Amino acid sequence: MIDAGKCCHRSIRSKQTIHDFTKELVKNIDMIPYGEPQIQHFGSGNKAGYTLVQLIETSNICAHFVEETNDMYLDVFSCKPFTNSIVEQAVDKYFLPMHIRSSFRPRQAPSKTEIPLLR
Helix, strand or coil: CEEEECCCHHHHCCHHHHHHHHHHHHHHCCCCECCCCEEEEECCHHHCEEEEEEEECCEEEEEEEECCCCEEEEEEEECCCCCHHHHHHHHHHHHCCCEEEECCCCCCCCCCCCCCCCC
């Protein structure tokens, strides 16, 4: 997950830039895309901006670009491993954020030795 602050205002408002970023990111982290990236502009006021969804064979890549603050919020979710720094480099190349916070959370479903959820 990446929270990128104060990105280039032209880049986060450009459907073509977001498209190119997605294509390069999928290639560089060695994922297999499922269809084309879906990039839609919607929302109003301080929620307006583009949202990106790219399905990949092992899950998805989602992002939202907040025009009011020039911020970007990106999640790369995959059961297949990838190199985190490649994602950060792509964000930096295409969106030039002044601040970036990156976090990684390995995914693993609970095993039967863990406490079951009571229902």
